[in-house]
Amino acid sequence: MTKIEPKVSLVGAGPGSEDLITVRGLRVLQMADVVLYDALVSKELLAEVPPSVPKIYVGKRCSQHSFTQDDINILIVEHAFKYGHVVRLKGGDPFVFGRAHEEIAYVESFGISVSVVPGISSALAVPSGQGIPMTRRGVSSSFWVMTATKRDGSFSEDLRLAAKSSTTMVILMGVRKLMEIVKEVSRYRGSQTPIAVIQNGTMRNEQCTVATLEGIQELSNGIDVTKPGIIVIGNVVAEHPSFFEDEVQRVLHSSL
Structure with missing residues (x-):
């Protein structure tokens, strides 16, 4: 044998x-x-x-x-x-x-x-696949990959520190607390800060929702929080091909 x-x-x-x-x-x-x-x-x-x-x-x-x-x-x-x-x-x-x-x-x-x-981390690959860069000259010189909460369910200090800076925030395992995260980040960043929520990244059924911190609440019902995803917050999200088009449509709809 x-x-x-x-x-x-x-x-x-x-x-x-x-x-x-x-x-x-x-x-x-x-x-x-x-x-x-x-x-x-x-x-x-x-x-x-x-x-x-x-x-x-x-x-x-x-x-x-x-x-x-x-x-x-x-x-x-x-x-x-x-x-x-x-x-x-x-x-x-x-x-x-x-x-x-x-x-x-x-x-x-x-x-x-x-x-x-080693493997390709979803923290980098998933936003890239949607045309969202982690860094861009004159827009963001760094990115910070983090989880939203600690083991006890409270927000990590890293989330707050990143929100206070101008870095691109890449948040893993946070979709279930999306609106809580948006509320927390909004304490330190403007309401027009772009945000993207990407689920099933790089897969055939990939879904990406782009908005601003202010506008994401209107779209949150279309996000299945039982499925994992990646949240990206920062001005680089405006590089997404549909960001401005989606925001214009949202503003027009809300004004009717």
């Missing part, structure tokens, strides 16, 4: 669309003996894995049954000893709010080698 040699690869799946994984990431994925994948990994990407390879969902989603991080850590180690090469497939990049460091520390404590394949 062939001796099983346990090893783990943390692979970034990219921002959503199956063809936005890196060449190395796809190659490592196709060499897996077992795949443990997250909620935002597409079915089309999983289809690139041979049918004989077990594919196990270990995603964590709000209001749905999910694995704890401790559960996932244990599963990775158990499957490495059972199958050999575990590919831990994570949406975006493993180190952007992916808790990769916790998985690496746990796996290595069992003497199992770990390698990391």
